[in-house]
Amino acid sequence: MTPLDTELYPDAASRHGKTSEAYQIARKALRDEWISGLTGAVLAAFIWFHLLFESSILFGRSVYDRLALLLEHPLPLAHITLIVVGIVFFVHFIWASRKIPGKLRERKKMLELGVSIKQAAGRWEQDTKSDISLRKHFETSLWIWQVRTGMAVLAAGAFHLILITWNVFTDMGIVGQNPGISADIAVSRVASGLWILYAVLMAAVVFHMAIGVYRLLVKWFADTWFVRKYARVFYHFLLWFFLILGTATTIGLAGPWEGILV
Amino acid sequence: MRVITSDVLVIGAGLAGERTAIACAKEGLDVMILSLVPPRRSHSSAAQGGMQAALANSVMGEGDNPTVHWLDTVKGSDWGCDQEVARIFADNAPIAMREMAHFGVPWNRVKGGEQQVFIKGKKATITEDSVNEGLITARAFGGTAKWRTCYTADGTGHTVLYTMDNMVLQMGIPVHDRMEAIRLIHRDGRCIGAIVRSLRDGEILAYVAKATVIATGGYGRIYGESTNAIINEGTGSWLALQTGIVPLGNMEAVQVHPTGIVPTDILVTEGCRGDGGLLLDVDEYRFMPDYEPEKMELASRDVVSRRMKEHMLKGKGVKSDYGEHLWLDLRHLGEQHLKTKLREVYDICMYFIGVNPITELVPVRPTQHYSMGGIRVNKDGHAYNLEGLFALGEVACWDMHGFNRLGGNSLAETVVAGMVIGKEVAKYALQTDLSIELGLAEEAAQMERRKMDSLLNGDGTENVYEVRDEIGRILTKYVHIFRTGEGLQTAVDELKKQIERAKNVKVRTTAPGMNPELSTALRIEGMAKQAYTIAKGALDRTESRGAHYREDYPARDDSNWLNRTLVRWPDPDGEPVYEYEPVGLLDLPPGDRGYGGGQMIDMTKTVDEYNEQVDPGQTAKGRLSPSEATGARLPKEAWRAELEGKE
Amino acid sequence: MGRTLTFKIFRYNPTKDNDQPHIEAYRLEEIPRLNVFSALNMIREQQAPDLMYDFVCRAGICGSCAMMINGRPTLACRTLTSDLPDTIELFPLPFFKLLGDLSVDTGVWFREMGERLESWIHTQKQFDPEAQEERMDNATANKIYESERCIECGCCIAGCATAQVYPDFLGAAGLNRIGRFLFDPRDERGDQEWFELVSTDEGVFGCLGMMACDDVCPKDLPLLEVFAYIRRKVSGMALAK
Ligand SMILES: Cc1cc2nc3c(=O)[nH]c(=O)nc-3n(C[C@H](O)[C@H](O)[C@H](O)COP(=O)(O)OP(=O)(O)OC[C@H]3O[C@@H](n4cnc5c(N)ncnc54)[C@H](O)[C@@H]3O)c2cc1C
Ligand code: HEM
Ligand code: HEM
Numbered sequence A: 001m002t003p004l005d006t007e008l009y010p011d012a013a014s015r016h017g018k019t020s021e022a023y024q025i026a027r028k029a030l031r032d033e034w035i036s037g038l039t040g041a042v043l044a045a046f047i048w049f050h051l052l053f054e055s056s057i058l059f060g061r062s063v064y065d066r067l068a069l070l071l072e073h074p075l076p077l078a079h080i081t082l083i084v085v086g087i088v089f090f091v092h093f094i095w096a097s098r099k100i101p102g103k104l105r106e107r108k109k110m111l112e113l114g115v116s117i118k119q120a121a122g123r124w125e126q127d128t129k130s131d132i133s134l135r136k137h138f139e140t141s142l143w144i145w146q147v148r149t150g151m152a153v154l155a156a157g158a159f160h161l162i163l164i165t166w167n168v169f170t171d172m173g174i175v176g177q178n179p180g181i182s183a184d185i186a187v188s189r190v191a192s193g194l195w196i197l198y199a200v201l202m203a204a205v206v207f208h209m210a211i212g213v214y215r216l217l218v219k220w221f222a223d224t225w226f227v228r229k230y231a232r233v234f235y236h237f238l239l240w241f242f243l244i245l246g247t248a249t250t251i252g253l254a255g256p257w258e259g260i261l262v
Numbered sequence B: 001m002r003v004i005t006s007d008v009l010v011i012g013a014g015l016a017g018e019r020t021a022i023a024c025a026k027e028g029l030d031v032m033i034l035s036l037v038p039p040r041r042s043h044s045s046a047a048q049g050g051m052q053a054a055l056a057n058s059v060m061g062e063g064d065n066p067t068v069h070w071l072d073t074v075k076g077s078d079w080g081c082d083q084e085v086a087r088i089f090a091d092n093a094p095i096a097m098r099e100m101a102h103f104g105v106p107w108n109r110v111k112g113g114e115q116q117v118f119i120k121g122k123k124a125t126i127t128e129d130s131v132n133e134g135l136i137t138a139r140a141f142g143g144t145a146k147w148r149t150c151y152t153a154d155g156t157g158h159t160v161l162y163t164m165d166n167m168v169l170q171m172g173i174p175v176h177d178r179m180e181a182i183r184l185i186h187r188d189g190r191c192i193g194a195i196v197r198s199l200r201d202g203e204i205l206a207y208v209a210k211a212t213v214i215a216t217g218g219y220g221r222i223y224g225e226s227t228n229a230i231i232n233e234g235t236g237s238w239l240a241l242q243t244g245i246v247p248l249g250n251m252e253a254v255q256v257h258p259t260g261i262v263p264t265d266i267l268v269t270e271g272c273r274g275d276g277g278l279l280l281d282v283d284e285y286r287f288m289p290d291y292e293p294e295k296m297e298l299a300s301r302d303v304v305s306r307r308m309k310e311h312m313l314k315g316k317g318v319k320s321d322y323g324e325h326l327w328l329d330l331r332h333l334g335e336q337h338l339k340t341k342l343r344e345v346y347d348i349c350m351y352f353i354g355v356n357p358i359t360e361l362v363p364v365r366p367t368q369h370y371s372m373g374g375i376r377v378n379k380d381g382h383a384y385n386l387e388g389l390f391a392l393g394e395v396a397c398w399d400m401h402g403f404n405r406l407g408g409n410s411l412a413e414t415v416v417a418g419m420v421i422g423k424e425v426a427k428y429a430l431q432t433d434l435s436i437e438l439g440l441a442e443e444a445a446q447m448e449r450r451k452m453d454s455l456l457n458g459d460g461t462e463n464v465y466e467v468r469d470e471i472g473r474i475l476t477k478y479v480h481i482f483r484t485g486e487g488l489q490t491a492v493d494e495l496k497k498q499i500e501r502a503k504n505v506k507v508r509t510t511a512p513g514m515n516p517e518l519s520t521a522l523r524i525e526g527m528a529k530q531a532y533t534i535a536k537g538a539l540d541r542t543e544s545r546g547a548h549y550r551e552d553y554p555a556r557d558d559s560n561w562l563n564r565t566l567v568r569w570p571d572p573d574g575e576p577v578y579e580y581e582p583v584g585l586l587d588l589p590p591g592d593r594g595y596g597g598g599q600m601i602d603m604t605k606t607v608d609e610y611n612e613q614v615d616p617g618q619t620a621k622g623r624l625s626p627s628e629a630t631g632a633r634l635p636k637e638a639w640r641a642e643l644e645g646k647e
Numbered sequence C: 001m002g003r004t005l006t007f008k009i010f011r012y013n014p015t016k017d018n019d020q021p022h023i024e025a026y027r028l029e030e031i032p033r034l035n036v037f038s039a040l041n042m043i044r045e046q047q048a049p050d051l052m053y054d055f056v057c058r059a060g061i062c063g064s065c066a067m068m069i070n071g072r073p074t075l076a077c078r079t080l081t082s083d084l085p086d087t088i089e090l091f092p093l094p095f096f097k098l099l100g101d102l103s104v105d106t107g108v109w110f111r112e113m114g115e116r117l118e119s120w121i122h123t124q125k126q127f128d129p130e131a132q133e134e135r136m137d138n139a140t141a142n143k144i145y146e147s148e149r150c151i152e153c154g155c156c157i158a159g160c161a162t163a164q165v166y167p168d169f170l171g172a173a174g175l176n177r178i179g180r181f182l183f184d185p186r187d188e189r190g191d192q193e194w195f196e197l198v199s200t201d202e203g204v205f206g207c208l209g210m211m212a213c214d215d216v217c218p219k220d221l222p223l224l225e226v227f228a229y230i231r232r233k234v235s236g237m238a239l240a241k
């Protein structure tokens, strides 16, 4: 029996050079993915601490102020964080939104898919008047909600950041007041009506963060021992823990629950 | 009409077809593959068990070699096979397995040290030699002396077919899927291609080639109840029978498996009974010990099937909307066992019939499984009487299986035959000129168009599905495990009527395109006529051999019937012509198989006398002369050392 | 038992002039252990002889019969009607080319995918028929087999929102195939080559982690695990440079 010789496979190097266009494209794709993922992770971690610190209002203004002071002295941590987070926030927005379907048609399709993978009409168009029932796919819908909440966070968060920047770097025209974060300012600001904005921002950011962390875990760490089920449990924990905590904090900042825990 | 030319036309993209295509493409030939379905959906992918090859890597395969494999195969065939072909097969099987490993099949490998296994249903411990660690391992199968069946878990056919198709991709061989060959183009004993109907849009095309290869798999679906894929409707063997000159061999040799589930007829493995599963009747009574006190549920496939049928005929079957069946009881094996060792069986029961084998009985019945017979070819795979036509795989009667094939031998056959016959096809194509006879192709296409026209617009009255079901019912009733002269005569008479009905079919759908009803209607004549050849062949063969069991002639008769049935159908409106030829050179003289019991009537001729008439006998029936003299590949009496070494 | 089932089936024959996609309803008495395969055959044989659909193995192993059953892509042959409500809606898989009614062309898509990925073992070694096979660890063989089990049914593509929007995305089945060859020590493709193939928006970074593929895959392939492995592997490749 004469052997069937399989085609000899040339050395990879002879087929591909480091300067090749394909290689550059691949490098860029990897870098992009890392940037959006890492900035997302950094922001998520920041938000955990941020929301925890904010919740100190539930122990009363003095606890809140002491914490704020701790973050300002001796190192101007808040200033540094503000700059860093501002940049990361911006970078994340730019890089993460590259995955948002751009063209209107595509986006429409994607949003439909969030409602039902069946409506992913593909090559045929779904008759919108038909009584065909729809079936949701949970994680696909989550992704759509991540995009939506991302938009909300962009708007409300940017406003909040600007406000805080102004607050931290100037004395806001309040004579005798040191520039910085203080319970008085926070409470007066939130209680004055901004609480609506904060409630929306809080809910949006918690959703966005929890979904993002869930997907990051699955995308990078799924393994025989780390199955999706665990990531999903963690998602539910993050979501409900921070949603409840955040709600309490908002109510605390808006007045009624301030110092409720002491 | 579009005409597509190539050097080699391979009809069928299962393992046999693709391996042939690869062999030809390697020689620089321009190859074209046709298939009813995307290649990876071919029925080869459904085989789970494995492929036999004497690699002898596992400790349970120690002492194995191609000669032992050959011995098992010849005995398994009940001496109905061509012993030289069986030898070519056994010698090349190990090479084929290794080559498939080279191509990428993730064969399960030997793991050194102690292993927990089941032997004959009992827990046992074997110790694998660490020297062999990492080599291809093997499992046990029915009718084999050694553990010889190479496997990838329970998806052997799947991985081997996927790997093969990867090679087809690598070599850039085009596959036109959803294309059905419906007629061969031939003249003066030379085949130059096929007329093909597109199952995408109904277009009729001609594919013209120097060599045409049929590798279309089995015809199990003619039986209706079958473990085969629903596309296995015998369209390939019909291509040959339709020519009127190419004979089909041993059509009456049909294998039945004891445990197809009801209603879907999906196979559940023999391992169920191997691990302790029991067969129960309508009263949930365990009946096998009454029939086979020795082996009970674990007697050989044909014996168990026969007993099950016998019991059902006594009125002990369970009646259901899907016909009668018996029960397979796995409940006592326990959840743990069913969810690990028999996971596939568990899944099949849960998904397909909604039966939980942990708590419920599984409905089973003996079901048609494999066709030993098919297009008769010489040892190069060249069809009788028609130059330029080759056949291999389940559709062919190359004849290494005789009247009964061993589990694990048919998947291996497809790949080995692809290697061996593929080379001969290439050789033939390289020394032949392409003859594009458009007139001839047009003529052939015209015949098919007329047929379609009469089906669509004629004044027929029959419903094609009813005729198809009736054919299956007749075969399953009379030409199954038990055959009697009386029953077979009824079948022959009834099937004759079905052939007439088939001519009178009316297609209700006039929609253009794929038209599934028309597709079936175009196949129905072939199904009816092949059913007839099976029944008639079985009626004429007045002996029992392998899977062909005649209650009225229970003995194997080597004095009269040590031969192969050949059937041609020269006059489409007349009767088929039956002839018989010697099975091939005998090296191992006919004897006791060592299982199955049964009586034997000895040969009257001596082996030498028999062997002398092989060449003239086969040539007279239209065998084209093979590339090597008959017997060139059969090492004389190599088995003696093996058998004597044992004593 | 004793239910009358209503099948609402998407009908469209592209080869017929002026045919419009529409939905037709068929009624059928349910019998025990009826599955969608048998039900469709009954409908075709008794009510709609021109109904197009694909079955081959009818045993859940060939991948031919994937379709949308009540909004979920799955194998029709192994779906029992007893697990479904009285009204059963059947649509063809989205994304793939529609051949007619419930029949779509998955075969061509998968062949193209295989060609794009060069889905075969790349090796410089010659096969030697005399030699013993090359050794492989059984655990490695099993790992390859886990990914090799894909039956190319297309459910994961049909269920993936990303694949619908970016037709060039290789999809879960494509990524899984990459994993199968990455795991295989016989494939001699170098890091850089893999990197160029995989680290793209058509490749692994096209996947946004919607996880529908994992939910609908009838073979329960460890898809997410394979994707995560590829991501880590690809990052490692870049860092090694
Ligand atoms: C349930 C089951 C389990 C099995 N398990 C085992 C096992 O464990 N071990 C073993 O050794 N054997 C097993 N077998 C047997 C084995 O699988 C088959 O014999 C073998 O796969 C046949 O391969 P093939 O290449 O000849 O044909 P197939 O794989 O059936 O391929 C036939 C090809 O021909 C094409 N075709 C058919 N007609 C036409 C036409 N008219 N025009 C164009 N194309 C056409 C089809 O599309 C297909 O591509 C099993 C069989 C069954 C039913
Ligand atoms: C400027 C407003 C924001 C927008 C428009 C935005 C948008 C997005 C989008 C579209 C994604 C999906 C990217 C992908 O799937 O690859 C994403 C991911 C993510 N975002 Fe944001 N986001 C914003 C702010 C934030 C903030 C404030 C946080 C922190 C809580 C955050 C945390 C994450 C995380 C953890 C991910 C997952 C990253 C990944 O899957 O790769 N995002 N964001
Ligand atoms: C370093 C930068 C930041 C600082 C110093 C900061 C500071 C503060 C302060 C002082 C408050 C109390 C309310 C107030 O005084 O107005 C607050 C509330 C809040 N901040 Fe920030 N913030 C920062 C960045 C962000 C970012 C990036 C987000 C999310 C996009 C965010 C989300 C919120 C939310 C949701 C609340 C309300 C908390 C609640 O009601 O539970 N902050 N922040």
Ligand code: SF4
Pocket (backbone or CB within 6 Å): C149, C150, C151, C152, C153, C154, C155, C156, C157, C172, C173, C176, C216, C217, C218, C219, C220, C221
């Ligand atoms: S990965 Fe699963 S769903 Fe996708 S094609 Fe393969 S078997 Fe089907």
Ligand code: F3S
Pocket (backbone or CB within 6 Å): C159, C160, C161, C162, C163, C171, C172, C206, C207, C208, C209, C210, C211, C212, C213, C214
């Ligand atoms: S559904 Fe699609 S986005 Fe990724 S995880 Fe699966 S391929």
Ligand code: FES
Pocket (backbone or CB within 6 Å): C054, C055, C056, C057, C058, C059, C060, C061, C062, C063, C064, C065, C066, C075, C076, C077, C078
């Ligand atoms: S028909 Fe093969 S998977 Fe359903």
